[in-house]
Amino acid sequence: xxxxxxxxxxxxxxxxxxxxxxxxxxxxxxxxxxxxxxxxxxxxxxxxxxxxxxxxxxxxxxxxxxxxxxxxxxxxxxxxxxxxxxxxxxxxxxxxxxxxxxxxxxxxxxxxxxxxxxxxxxxxxxxxxxxxxxxxxxxxxxxxxxxxxx
Numbered sequence: 001x002x003x004x005x006x007x008x009x010x011x012x013x014x015x016x017x018x019x020x021x022x023x024x025x026x027x028x029x030x031x032x033x034x035x036x037x038x039x040x041x042x043x044x045x046x047x048x049x050x051x052x053x054x055x056x057x058x059x060x061x062x063x064x065x066x067x068x069x070x071x072x073x074x075x076x077x078x079x080x081x082x083x084x085x086x087x088x089x090x091x092x093x094x095x096x097x098x099x100x101x102x103x104x105x106x107x108x109x110x111x112x113x114x115x116x117x118x119x120x121x122x123x124x125x126x127x128x129x130x131x132x133x134x135x136x137x138x139x140x141x142x143x144x145x146x147x148x149x150x
Contacts, residue, residue, distance in 0.1 A: 019079040040076040041103040061098040090143040093135040110135040
């Protein structure tokens, strides 16, 4: 059983192969390189603990990402994005945390914000076009302070 401490203090999710999404990874592997036939991505925007306050929803989603990575690493890339990474977070749409997006052939498909279990994410992936929440229809660039706060 994976505990909150395993997730946040011992970084077991990242040690298990889930990628911590950075501006460099987003720009080099997703935004500019996602083409038809590319390996899809499952990315969750996660509210990591601040001052010891842990979001049980974000912790649950981190565990889900871990299990997805362990069981489906050949089928899609799995990553998480820290909601405090403001500029990268704004490249995506979100209406609640954790927010998960499935990126296939360069197009984002947003899961309902409360889709958190491994089975629910897999069910979404099977019928992603029909189940996607209406959001941004294209991937956006990493924002700057000028594009966020005009």
